[in-house]
Amino acid sequence: MAILEANGTRIHYTDSGPGSGSETIVFSHGLLFSGAMFGKQVEQFKDRYRCITFDHRGQGGSAVAADGYDMDTLTEDAAALIEALEVGPCHFAGLSMGGFVGMRLAIRRPELLETLMLLETTADDEPAENGPKYTQLNFVARWFGLRLVIKKVMPIMFSKSFMNDPTRAEDRKYWADRICENHKIGVTRAVKGVIHRDGIYDQIEQINLPTLIIVGEEDTATVPAKSERMHAKIKGSRLVRVPRAGHSSTIEEPAAVNAAIETFLGEQ
Numbered sequence: 001m002a003i004l005e006a007n008g009t010r011i012h013y014t015d016s017g018p019g020s021g022s023e024t025i026v027f028s029h030g031l032l033f034s035g036a037m038f039g040k041q042v043e044q045f046k047d048r049y050r051c052i053t054f055d056h057r058g059q060g061g062s063a064v065a066a067d068g069y070d071m072d073t074l075t076e077d078a079a080a081l082i083e084a085l086e087v088g089p090c091h092f093a094g095l096s097m098g099g100f101v102g103m104r105l106a107i108r109r110p111e112l113l114e115t116l117m118l119l120e121t122t123a124d125d126e127p128a129e130n131g132p133k134y135t136q137l138n139f140v141a142r143w144f145g146l147r148l149v150i151k152k153v154m155p156i157m158f159s160k161s162f163m164n165d166p167t168r169a170e171d172r173k174y175w176a177d178r179i180c181e182n183h184k185i186g187v188t189r190a191v192k193g194v195i196h197r198d199g200i201y202d203q204i205e206q207i208n209l210p211t212l213i214i215v216g217e218e219d220t221a222t223v224p225a226k227s228e229r230m231h232a233k234i235k236g237s238r239l240v241r242v243p244r245a246g247h248s249s250t251i252e253e254p255a256a257v258n259a260a261i262e263t264f265l266g267e268q
Helices: 035-045 071-084 097-108 130-144 150-157 160-164 166-180 184-195 201-206 224-233 254-266
Strands: 002-006 009-016 024-028 050-054 090-095 113-119 211-216 238-242
Touching (some): 002 071, 009 071, 024 035, 035 090, 050 071, 071 097, 097 201, 130 184, 211 224, 224 238
Parallel strands (some): 024 090, 090 113, 113 211
């Protein structure tokens, strides 16, 4: 397990592929997950790209920090990791919360990025109607554990197609178990950071990098209309909608996601 001291915390990361001198893809995961959610992407691209995944503070294998779960600090964490590993400018792929980080990097530290890939994410703040529901789930998870809320969390994170497919029962159990392995204090602090984040929609027109936007047709956490809004605002961006995918498209429909990334990177 590789651990990096970055921005005052310990960040867990994986480093796969041909090594220094190669173009690098850095993968930034969504809330409740870890870099493992990009396993199929790393498998696809590691022969040609150096592939780095990392876990945000408080999640996966990274340390549970006392603070710093706001999006600005998480962005500083990502920048510190890119600088410490000397992989900039890199291709940066951020899903959901990872996309919040990716957009901020592209605006504030564009010299660290070569391209930007935004999956299942939004430039808006969290809808007001989600606050009470997510806060209640977070309270139960914090005091009683994620197992008590996992049945309500899974339909938020995955599409109806994935949840109702009898051939994917083992996949559902695997990812439910991985979510429940999160440290309950770290992950609930991360949830608060997402709930209370500020939107940056009025800033994303500053993004001046080749940008790919991917969204699952069945994403209910960040509905496709939010990706359409970003696409309209980020000059020259490309939008790909993935059938049968929800908020975790890299897991649900990896072949379609990989094909979109392959095409995008091949044109750079």
